Amino acid sequence: MFTTLIQDPPAAATPQGPDYATGIATETDKWGQLTKLASTFDDVDGLFYFTYVVCIFFFVLITGALLYSVVRYRRKTYDQPAASNVTHNTPLEVIWTVIPLLIVMVMFAWGFKGSLDMTYVPSDARQYKATASQWNWLFHYPNDPAKSRNELWVEIGKPAEFLLESTDVLHAFFLPSQRVKRDIVPGRYQSVWFTPTELGEFHLFCAEYCGLDHSKMYAKMHVVTAEEYADRPWDTFDDSTPEAAIKSGESIYQSACYSCHSVDGSKLTGPSWKGLFEKSGDQIVGAKREVIAGGATQTVTVDFDYIKESIHDPEAKKAVGYENANMTPFKDLNDRQIKAVIAYMKTLAQ
Amino acid sequence: MSHDDHHSVVIPAPGPEFKPHTVAHHFDTPVQEFQSAKLGFWLFLATEILLFGGLFAAYFYFHEQYPETFVVGGKQLDWRLGGLNTCVLLLSSWTMAMGVRAAQTSQKKKLLMYCGLTVLGAAIFMVIKFFEYKAKSDHGLFVFSEMLGGYDTATGQLPWFTDIHGVMAGVPHGHMFFAIYVTMTGIHGLHVIIGAGLIIWIMFGAAKGRFHAGYYLPVDLVGLYWHLVDLIWIFLFPLLYLVP
Amino acid sequence: MTTQVPPVETATPGVETERKTYLNVTKGFMSWAGTLDHKRIGLMYLIGTSAALLAGGLFALLVRLHLWEPTGMLFDNAEYNQVFTLHGVFMVFLFVIPAIPAALGNMILPLQLGAIDVALPRLNLLSFYLWVTGAIFAILAIVAGGFDTGWTFYTPYSLYTQQAVGLIGMGVFILGFSSIFTGLNFIVTVHKLRAPGLTWFRMPLFIWALYATSILQVLATPVLGITVLLVAIERLYHIGIFDPRLGGDAVLFEHFFWFYSHPAVYIMVLPAFGIISELVTVHSRKPLFGYKLIAFSSLAIAIISFLVWGHHMFTSGQSTYAMFAFSFLTFFVAIPTAIKEFSWVATVWKGSIALNSPMLYTLAFLIIFAIGGLTGVILGALNVDIHLHDTYFVVAHFHYVMMGSIALAFFAGLHHWWPKMFGVMYNETHAKISCALIFIGFNATFIPQFIMGSRGMPRRYATYVPDYEPYHKASTIGAMVLGVGVAFMVYYLVVSLLQKKRAMENQWGGVTLEWETPTPPPLENFSKPPVVTNEVYDYSKLDLETTITPAK
Ligand code: HEA
């Protein structure tokens, strides 16, 4: 009924919001029903639609009986007695106990079987790891040092298993298009698997409340062909030229830092990156920052070491004005990547 | 017709040193009043048991998770002190029962004496507990020793758990045993203090002659409470001091 | 100035002396604040819980307005998180749990039992003041910086967040005891203060429902108490039980929380069932169909509800056995509820149906609850729940049961007993309009949430993917209609108190004991202790004259 409404083009990536996938996760067929996008579809959606029909049946039954009674047996004079005074009817009561019982037992068995199927990981599944931190995702690919943040590539038709790990609080790995969800509990290892059956871009949400930017903890999943997958599209890092380095730095910013740092001077959870570097003549130099280290305020000049320390060990020197805010350490950013980030920061200098 | 003359059953006092008791207006008979209060109180005791039930569940869960921690932790507790305290509480339960009996037979002096002895038992219990806590505190194992201490994420250092003698060094999450020990016995200790307070309140009433063979309901209820406090300790003692 | 009045009658002809009722026997602030009368305490609860509903509703409207735009309209993320948490906490702990038992139950239960008061009136007053204290703590927590944990307080986030979680934890702890004491009081009252002749199977079903509720309150709430206490100790001293960094377990917290909070949903809904059982028979003027089965199904629900808490944690990685058991029992709990629903419908069938506002609310309940309950059953299916968990589908499910069913049953009961409580009648036309607005607005708010939820819209999102925008917009519009409906209801109810249009002695023709005493009741409830000789809901004994005699 609402399906025609949802064809609007997705909002373009903006600094306030993540770069959302196109709206394919809610793609529907001409009946307004969701289309089949994953191997788990039949079980989950089949049962969903079965229960849906049962619901509609009972809903119509109950509403119909009520409406009919109200119209037919409406009290017209204040002393009108009831048309019947029966207080029970054993066969009827047995029927309406047994029929729902049978129906729910079908639902139970179906649902339980479906969930068992979800726990048997196919032996040819590719093993990924997803690390959730407040409020971003980091994906590790099998036997590959390159990782991607808030963007994920999987191969069509190939079962993908994810080991899930949290560095702080509870999160949940939720791919609506694949009908899978799993809580990510710090201190416990969990896993989830699915087989994508359709090419395209899909939403990956964090479905367990995890604080401030829970709603921005978003990743885009690309389901690609085997050839595209072989190209390792997640390894976009390139610092062969200064321009490429700036672009790589910006994409790191877009994928991991935008939620807390602005580039226009406005205040978010963390200090804006605008003003970290300043123009002095035609030189770009590090600005002076007030920081608190070990309880004492000191002034530092922004340089590679300071930025690196801010990223790997944010607690060591805290920017004045942000003493109570915390930044997730990004220990996996290596020196080359940090240099690219700095190259991007420098483009913000005035 | 006014509210008060609806029903006014009065239980006469057995002697001049006692006071008569007026049954609350919404009850028809003293028996009804007695039974209502008693039923209500048993339900309250059930909630107390469930409250501790949560703590026991946590105990068993972590005992399962870190059995060695509980073995080593349990050895740090002095079972002689715990055993002594068990005896003290058992005795005080007996004196309380005698107090109730004294109230039922209108023996004012005996009631006062037995209540006094029970409070004394509570005091001895708490003093022994204090020394046990003090020892733990000196060894850096006592939860409440560092008031409102923050936890240092970077070093993983817990301010209250300094484990000065390194007794828990070899086991995972050594603080867990003491966290559970102090929380359970602490909440139990709170109940001991509340119970003692209630008994003192009974003593004030007894001195005024409120309790006698015709009316001893509050003494009975406080007695039940005290037995519950005792009972919970009977479970705590072996679990914390002996089982590991 | 002296006037010479003959010292005979104080009452001049035409001006009747006011009959002494519980409302006017004594006056002044202290006569209310220190009252032990169950009706006055019930009334104070009614004011308090209604205020909580309006405050919670206001937060809900803010939530809906904010979600008009995908990027959020009113708040930043931090504020949004606080607002939805406040909404949930106010509605659950300050409104639904106490509303029906402590407000309407307090008022009606002793009357229906033919008793002068509840068994333990002082405890009753204490539990009211505990409620007030809990509410004050909630407000203090807001003043002290708010709290943003969601109403579920999941650790470890609730341990790390730098907000007033300790204060609200204390508030919830205290509210828990308020709830325990009400339940305890009712159990004792039902056991000990029934009027002569009022056997267990002559008790009105509202009493049965409150009795089953009370058992849950007494047995489940202490676990919530210890849980929030442990969270508070954890935040202050870091004992580590719920903190994974210290070897604790976050899933253990979830078990503790839901061990209370699942039974809690039946603490909320059973009294609503009681009201509906009562209302379908009175307004159909027909004995309840399957009385005993309804009575026993309340107890069955109370017992089974202790065994299904794990269905809130299907995605948290429980063992297969646990999943099996929890899912199975979840389906099982639907059966006694189905029996109730069908019995109500059968009661309406061939009745003498008066389409007045309490009955309209009752019919709305029957329809909405069928949807709410059946969507609960969908969530009980293991693999389907894995997809739907923590999406707006769940949000819509629990609003269908909590707002659409319980709040509507509360409104139904309020309209039904309003004439009894105050002796005045509201404007029926206004009441019908507002019921229609609420019904339409409600469905318009939450049907879109079912749809977007089944398509993956996660809950507790301050901003969202633009795909879901149309649903959110529809939902927001619905909420505004709903808000107008509720505000209108408050308006005409207040007006009825000012206008004082007399209600009838027995406005709806009920045959339970509360209608055998004058309207509104005197302080001591009955002028002579009632004796019950009839079977329950026997409308052949109804004295129709009382239904057209104005109350004095
Ligand atoms: C008063 C409140 C209330 C009530 C009555 C219910 C009733 C039910 N609930 Fe609901 N539930 C909540 C409040 C309530 N719930 C809340 C607040 C949450 C979310 C908490 C949070 O996470 O914040 C929740 C979440 C919730 C979940 C977890 C979802 C998730 O987070 O993933 C589940 C899963 O099983 C569930 C199931 C059920 C079932 C099976 C019933 C059953 O009792 C329903 C029985 C009723 C019927 C079945 C309808 C009437 C019968 C018929 C019309 C006859 C035909 C019937 C059949 C054929 C079966 N509920």
Ligand code: HEA
């Ligand atoms: C009894 C319980 C109850 C009730 C009645 C409601 C009622 C409503 N709720 Fe509630 N809701 C919850 C319990 C309840 N809710 C819970 C437990 C949560 C989960 C929280 C969490 O995730 O932690 C939740 C979450 C929740 C969300 C999800 C937030 C999110 O996940 O991000 C939304 C969104 O639409 C919502 C909307 C509404 C609306 C529109 C109403 C409407 O029905 C409200 C209707 C009432 C009114 C509109 C009142 C009218 C008032 C006025 C007109 C103002 C007058 C004011 C004065 C006189 C002072 N609720």
Ligand code: CUA
């Ligand atoms: Cu991460 Cu929500």
Ligand SMILES: [Cu+2]
């Ligand atoms: Cu539940």
